[in-house]
Amino acid sequence: MIVVFDVGNTNIVLGVYRGKELIDYWRIATDKEKTSDEYSMVIHQFFQYNGLDINDVEDIIISSVVPNIMYSLEHASRKLFNKEPLIVGPGIKTGMNIKYDNPKQVGADRIVNAIAAYEKYGGPLIIVDFGTATTFCAISETGEYLGGTISPGIKISSDALFEKAAKLPRVELVKPGKVICKNTVNSMQAGIIYGYVGLVEYIVNKMKKEIRCSSCRVIATGGLSTLIASETESIDIVDKFLSLEGLNIIYERNKEDRIALNNKSRV
Structure with a gap:
């Protein structure tokens, strides 16, 4: 399973994918005051309530427009899933040519x-x-x-x-x-x-x-x-x-690099 986070200014939408299938999703308020422990507890409760196993999570990808919440979410991901999340930003493969000035x-x-x-x-x-x-x-x-x-x-x-x-x-x-x-x-x-x-x-x-x-x-x-x-x-x-769906697509486009990086880190 892949866990995707879409972090907006008002809400965080959290989804769980198995391949291309969205098997569950939840919406929680974006709270810059919440600690990584609090986010971990909320996400863990979602998984438990819906009968999903934390240990089945293979990877995490996060898209965010709220920079000052990322510390808590990244630490929550490491603590709960024992994974380093993939962050959508410069350097990530998107497959899209962006015709913006910057x-x-x-x-x-x-x-x-x-x-x-x-x-x-x-x-x-x-x-x-x-x-x-x-x-x-x-x-x-x-x-x-x-x-x-x-x-x-x-x-x-x-x-x-x-x-x-x-x-x-x-x-x-x-x-x-x-x-x-x-x-x-x-x-x-x-x-x-x-x-x-x-x-x-x-x-x-x-x-x-x-x-x-x-x-x-x-x-x-x-x-x-x-x-x-x-x-x-x-x-x-x-x-x-x-x-x-966009987060899941981006993850698939970066999956091979993620696997190679994880294998290298275990050597």
Whole structure:
């Protein structure tokens, strides 16, 4: 079994693969204050509850956009699985040509999503990830990472509205069904959700023009992808496990090097 960690600013999504099959996954809050022992205990409980054996874990791969949590996660991996985790970053084999001014600046999460999406759906394509930030990534027909756009996430925008406007309440992110609303809560919900639908449609259409592909597929992922996708025809596919699949693909592309390194360290 291979354990994959997708570490975001809000949540850590943890998956367990046997070959290409995702056999289980869990979502936990990203907590920079948690120690390696606390993470070890939580992960161990997941394994026990789902009847999985820690000793069956062959390797670990981690993608993270939260640098100051990595010390705890890496130590938790060593302590729990007795393995040195593979970290997605410079020097790792991805099989993707990154056409960024500085490829090191591209978030690991965006690369992981791009690799999985191109492997599954081909190119050209656009990936929209509804996470703490909402990211848009463009992939060429030949699998090049062309670049993209980053905007504040839906929840960030909602929280900012509550925190900065004294009389506005915190609202649940659900569709009110209309934009001419009769109360403050529905009015806020309409502005946040339908406003994001408009943002997605505009950026997707502009990206399609820039890559000169009016028919390229648009893949959505992330926690709120279903909510937004249900309101727009700009999104073709919702794929909730894109990041986990991307991590598993990257691991397979680095597997031989990992085995060789482990064998060398035992000599």
